[in-house]
Amino acid sequence: MENKSTLIKYIVAYIILGLVVFISGCKDSVNAPDINSSTTTTDPAVFETLANQDETLSSFEPNYNENDAMSFLGKTLTEIYPIRVGQKMRLVSKNYEVNEVGDTAYVKMTKTFEGVLFIKGSYTPPDSNSSNAGDTLIEKSFSTTMNRNLIFAKKQIGDIPLNNWKLVAASLPAGGTLTDNINITKLTVTYSNGEQLVITNPTEFYLTREFPIWRQIPVVARNEEVVVEVAVTSAYADSDFVTITYGSDKFGQHRDKRKFDLISSVQNGNLYDKVYQKKFNTHQFPGHFHAIINAFPRQVIFDDAAPVEAKTWGIPYIVRAN
Secondary structure (H helix, E strand, O other): OHHHHHHHHHHHHHHHHHHHHHHHHHHHHHOOOOOOOOOOOOOHHHHHHHHHHOOOHHHHHHHHOOOOHHHOOOOOOOOOOEEEEEEEEEEEEEEEEEEEEOOEEEEEEEEEEEEEEEEEEOOOOOOOOOOOOOOEEEEEEEEEEEEEEEEEEEOOOOOOHHHOEEEEEEEOOEEEOOOOOEEEEEEEEEOOOOOEEEEOOHHHOEEEOOOOOOEEOOEEOOOOEEEEEEEEEEOOOOOOEEEEEEOOOOOOOOOEEEEOEEEEEEEEOOEEEEEEEEEEEOOOOOEEEEEEEEEEOHHHHHOOOOOOOOEEEEEEEEEOOO
């Protein structure tokens, strides 16, 4: 009789244990995975968090979003009379597409922005003998998509996924509006020592800070002169509006902007192959930055009714402290 009672107690205990495991399993199945807990497959939020923590990657948006752009691009004195041009960008969505292959994770980062292009100008010719601040402010809304590829390497296997991965390389960011009327096809950067960086496919051009199988992120001196050359294909014969924005830290300070000069244009079928060039100097502030190249067809800036068409490439760089 006593043996029978003991058996019944064991059966009840097993039933209770089974219910606890079942309820716990159901609870786990409906909750979003915690990036600080152990998982069998790595959640994309882990890679998003690591990307946001990287100071090189995070320097892109302060230069892409020209929040105070209307204060620093000087007069162009052209026939349509734009005085200042700038864009304000707002991140509206982001997506991280993850492909884990063994100890490597390949991540496609896609960000969508809503923007407003501000054109401050005048409908009358500016007087060359006086300063014309512009009597009209035109605002054009548009949206862009920027893509960038990231490579992460697994450094350990533990209970905290954020500690298991390390960002080892990142491609250049590239994107723009949905248009084929203008495209950036090549970027050439020439440093003061004569070394060059030549890019034709930005999202397949990887930079790193320590791994020798990829090109290192460019490191420049304070106030170093750099020559940037941009090749553009355009459906329009007129000179395009191509600019470089650079130097902003994460607080939006020290941002600068320059307009490229057209140095050649050759018709190629229905398109025009153009080359733009600009010399500029890095500023005296050390840190991690991005240089952002924006290319707009001429009428986007010079016609108040033309919709926004734009293409954008970016390139990270580091200004060394000494």
